Amino acid sequence: MNKLCRYFICSLVAVVISSGFTCITADEVYLTNGDRVTGEIVSMSEGRLVVKTSFADEIGIKWGEIADIKTDKNIAVLLSDNTLIRGNLQGIEKGNFRLRSDKVAEPVSVTMADIVSINPPDEPPVKIKAVANMGVTFTSGNTEKDTIHFDGESIAITEKNRYTAGGQLNRGEDNGTKTESNSLGYLKYDHFLSEKWFAYANSLFEKDRFKDLSLRSVLG
Incomplete structure (x- = not known):
């Protein structure tokens, strides 16, 4: 019994001493x-x-x-x-x-x-938006006229950047004669400096057979 009491007292003292030396870090x-x-x-x-x-x-x-x-x-x-x-x-x-x-x-x-x-927040996943439109018309009778139009755009967005790519295409014929043949594509990059300010760069490429544009490019 005495040994048990001594063991209990020693254990209690050890706990008290160790608690006294425990420090809360921050x-x-x-x-x-x-x-x-x-x-x-x-x-x-x-x-x-x-x-x-x-x-x-x-x-x-x-x-x-x-x-x-x-x-x-x-x-x-x-x-x-x-x-x-x-x-x-x-x-x-x-x-x-x-x-x-x-x-x-x-x-x-x-x-x-x-x-x-x-402790910056984890980079959010890339958000992608895309849209495409297409229109086709065929007219027959006294005249035959066909037109085709296509345009599309895709946007990828991260917390600090936005990437945009798009383009369009037009084709047309009137009684077997081509009347329209053009296309263009564009790229744009935006970098968000803050909620109100951003920097950007863009480029445009265009072709038009009936305007004698083999390839026109605009950078900015």
Whole structure:
């Protein structure tokens, strides 16, 4: 009985001691004004860091107001060259963040400007839209007139890009004589810089037998 009591007491003491040394880890964000925020880093995009805290749920911090970051768990860091590194930030050294990843032996040194986003959302699947139209007419009697028209367009959209390709074709005959023969195709690329601004490039290729256009191209 005494041995059982001693075993129970020793076990209880061990639990108490181990509990006393248990520490709750969290991400740490140090601000330029000297404040410190602890919690879980949720994300960073468009110059705003989101931290989930125990006292105010999620809060937003301007990226320029951050002096240092230390993360307890691995996060995904997207750099300006589109490199995605999974690791933990170990603070600033010589003005640069130290980013440790399991894939490299030594921590990677990156500046604040190098970091485009933290925990970026997964790239959404490509959305594809396509439309096609075709019209055919045949007229017979005193005159025979045939016309064919076809046009189509397909659009592929991702979060930041849109790709468009399309074209049309026209053919026509009147009493066995060709009266219409033309076609055109176009390509367009849009890159979304923000919700309001985007950059684009396009090209147009056109042929028309009756306008003496063997191939006209327009780039812009």
